[in-house]
Amino acid sequence: MGTATLEHDIRDHRLVETLRVWRKLCGTRFAPARHDIEPADFRQMLGRLALIDVVPGASGAARYRYRLMGTRxxxxxxCDLTGKPLSEHPDAGQREIVQAAFDAACETRRPAYREDVRQDGARRHTYARLVLPLSDDGATVTGLLLARVVLNRAMS
Incomplete structure (x- = not known):
């Protein structure tokens, strides 16, 4: 799925704008480098972003470490995973969902979008997650930019 098609699937205007900014930063590359990311470009998402380092694993499988996790x-x-690996996320179910989204963006070298319903105590929330690849070498995915918003908050 191309990013133009993906843009029509995204239900939150802030995520659409995040995708557009990322696409502009790509230029002719498949992904921008981490140093291309300027917080001011993503004003609408501050607090809702995370920067993730992709660390090649010994078995070839990627591991992920949060360089920065937004306050929201x-x-x-x-939990604040800044400086910690994804494997330290305390919720195993969420950890698996996030791992799958990160893996998809790395394997395809394209944005990955997903909506999930999550139970937080007595409330159910629908979250939308956009994972955007970053590449410092122009050939491989060396990082990820994660943007996540709550689409709706409903009582269960």
Missing amino acids: LAAQDA
Whole structure:
């Protein structure tokens, strides 16, 4: 699925704008480099972004380490993973969902979008997650930019 088609599938205007900014930063490359990312370009998403390093594993499988986790994401997850690997996320179910989204973006070298319903205590929330590849070498995915918003909040 191309990013133009993906843009029509995304239900939140902030995520659409994030995709557009990322696409502009790509230029002729498949992904921008991490140093191309300027917080001011993503004003509408501050607090809802994370930067993730892709660390090649010994078995060839990628591992992920959060370079930065936005304050709203940390509050939603009830943990701040800044400087920590994804494997330290306390919720195994969410960890698997996030791992799959990160893997998809790395394997395809394209944005990955997903909506999930999550139970947080007595409330159910629908989240939308956009994972955008970054490449410092122009050939492989060396990082990820994660953007996540709550689409709706409903009582269960």
